[in-house]
Amino acid sequence: MAENLDPGPIPCLPTSMGPWQPTAHLGDGNWSRVYQAQPVGLSAADPADYAIKQLRAELQDDPLARNLLAREITIGKSVSHPHLLPVLDSGVSEHQPYLVMPLLAGFSPTSTDSREPYLAISQTLWMLRQVSQGIAALHQHGWIHADIKPANIMISMDGHATLFDFGLARKIGSEECGEHSPFVGTLSYSAPEMIHRTSEVGTMADVYSLGVTAYELFTGRTPFWDVPFQELATAQLEYTPPSARRWVPGLYREINQLVLSMLAKHPVNRPRLDTVIDTLVRLEVASFAVRTPRRPVPAESKPRPVAA
Secondary structure (H helix, E strand, O other): OOOOOEOOOOOOOOOOEOOEEEEEEEEEOOOEEEEEEEEOOOOOOOOOOEEEEEEOHHHOOOHHHHHHHHHHHHHHHHOOOOOEOOOOEEEEEOOEEEEEEEOEEEEOOOOOOOOOOOOOHHHHHHHHHHHHHHHHHHHHOOEEOOOOOHHHEEEOOOOOEEEOOOOOOEEOOOHHHOOOOOOOOOHHHOOHHHHOOOOOOOOHHHHHHHHHHHHHHHHOOOOOOOOOHHHHHHHHHHOOOOOHHHOOOOOOHHHHHHHHHHOOOOHHHOOOHHHHHHHHHHHHHHOOOOOOOOOOOOHHHOOEEEOO
């Protein structure tokens, strides 16, 4: 489950939300509406460098939707890290909760129909290292992200990576991580223990999802991209993912080994996140000299203001 924005019909802009003035409608997600905004009192000629995510009117009394937004607010305000999207302010406007974030400009490194990555290997290592450090900060504050995937990563034109969308995050050790809690997430990126609960879910679930993300960024496809959806849960639980070098023969063997180890079915067989970060740093430094795009960024993914 993700808040992928859909422009949809253009609604009337609210007059204001607390001290914030919406200036443009950016799009609608599954449970929210997102606006570009600026502080109240500025002129139309002044920059609007903020994004407001507001609960959709029809969901203002929905406990789940309110809980998702509340969780984003809690994490965005309490966990500060250069590679996590912060929440700057929050409030309620006409009984609809909202949060305020910086407006990010960039693109999400999602796959294309050509099944080719559009970042060079060196750039991918750089981006993964940044995201890994953001995930580590979440873990240190007691949270599992639980929905890591390329669509929840934003890359600026100078290469800065930001992880966002904390609505599905889970508090480590909470009932939501217990073996009887229901599955929520994005099936293609979810760890086996998230899908079939036999024990408490821990931080290694994020290592698995990061491994799927890494696999996709290096190869242009997820490990089980050709498996029918109705078999996808079984694939995550039982199938061995093909080597990433099958799709990218020139991929460094150590990168391939790292990614496949992150995709181990049992959490205890995956590398710890600090080990992943150390390995990515070393590989990133080794490939420092080459940081050019594999191919041009597709037109639909060229930099534009995007809000989580």
